């Protein structure tokens with residue numbers, strides 16, 4: 287034990303940081319951490335180059351936590367990340383590593399959420415600000431002094447930020463910060479644009495570059511889902527609704543299973559095909575070419591049939607059936623994350639197969655995170671997001687090309703443009719209403735298997751088949767007497783709770799709005815404080831009066 291923790295202890299980080307890191311389960315610093323932490327601790331500017339999954343977050347978060355002064359209640363470190371998701375991930379990581387440092391506060395600043403609470407959190411003494419550049423610039427426009435006290439700046443995934451067009455925003459942010467600050471830049475690649483930024487804004491930076499040997503596995507985000515064997519197909523269908531994949535390969539054990547799953551997927555409208563040992567070589571090549579050029583999005587394969595398959599479009603590997611050994615698991619998931627790209631690997635585990643999961647974790651040296659089946663709300667959100675994404679790019683030009691036709695049709699039919707737009711939406715969704723009831727109807731509840739033994743049973747979790755969607759880990763249901771008849775929609779409740787409660791979206795679970803009441807899943811941790819905060823909250827002009835809900 288002492289030997290294992292020696293790695294972090296030797297880095298001369300504050301003992302409370304080392305303790306939190308060890309409590310997180312890290313045994314040894316990764317290569318990028320080993321090399322970056324002393325440089326950042328010493329106050330140097332730095333350029334770090336390493337692939338995804340090499341542990342860059344802790345490489346800057348730990349030394350920065352060491353260097354801030356928790357007794358000063360003002361922003362001291364700013365971390366810029368390209369997207370809201372990454373900003374939230376980094377903020378959560380900071381919170382984890384600062385668990386044993388009382389008085390350290392972290393705020394995430396990103397678009398799509400109200401600005402007021404974010405600014406309030408900054409002013410209320412958050413020492414660490416994690417932000418997307420665009421939103422931070424909005425704040426700077428309101429208050430140009432917000433960054434005046436920040437003396438540590440980290441650009442995380444700098445290449446991605448430039449790809450997303452944040453160059454001008456970055457310049458504004460650099461200008462709003464003290465020149466004496468420390469600047470650290472992390473990037474998977476170092477194109478000329480990044481080197482130019484470093485030249486202008488970093489002072490005598492040290493370089494750290496990590497060539498990851500286990501790049502293929504480490505660039506892949508791994509997760510598993512516990513499921514009963516006879517529920518695998520519905521579980522896959524449900525997962526596919528929320529996974530944002532480009533191309534996907536699903537592994538099964540038998541020829542029959544390739545055919546069964548491929549036809550279940552086709553029936554749901556996916557462009558899917560089977561690949562197994564019975565399929566002739568020329569047909570096999572056709573399937574692979576189709577996957578490459580997008581005529582197919584999903585291939586269901588056996589291990590043998592997928593051998594040597596190299597399609598850069600593959601973003602996801604679904605291990606629907608467990609591989610026979612850990613080596614073939616590594617081979618399978620190596621179909622994604624090609625050429626240093628990110629990939630995601632999902633493993634379906636039946637209760638009997640848990641031991642194999644542990645073997646896989648040991649052999650790959652990586653923890654595989656447990657995921658739960660997305661609930662109907664998540665499926666609905668994903669469907670609406672897909673529709674939004676498919677329509678949003680058309681909006682700009684469609685009025686010029688189809689505006690006149692719209693006028694003519696509304697005149698001929700004698701309807702409003704809203705009615706016509708609704709009819710077109712109905713056509714675009716094959717007549718399916720995009721609401722919870724529809725999702726629940728065509729995505730039948732998949733009973734989840736009991737949670738993993740070593741995590742222990744949680745009280746209050748239900749597994750019987752008639753049970754409502756299992757509650758998310760650490761969440762409880764709360765009830766309000768406001769419902770649909772009060773003119774309430776889920777998004778009103780969500781908005782009110784996020785704003786007034788100061789929560790991030792991810793902490794709130796399913797919201798069910800019924801006619802005369804609504805249920806909201808909230809984090810159990812700190813619930814009383816949260817409910818107290820929400821005491822006077824009004825939604826649609828009425829008092830929310832949220833209470834813990836006990837069902838039985």
Ligand code: ADP
Pocket residue numbers: 311312313314315316319336337338339340341342343344
């Ligand atoms: P990157 O930013 O390089 O893509 P992350 O910082 O997101 O990588 O880390 C990837 C994963 O590795 C995270 O799940 C993180 O918790 C884990 N991790 C980071 N450092 C260590 C470590 N020293 N030991 C074990 N796991 C680690």
Ligand code: MG
Pocket residue numbers: 342343442443
């Ligand atoms: Mg990262």
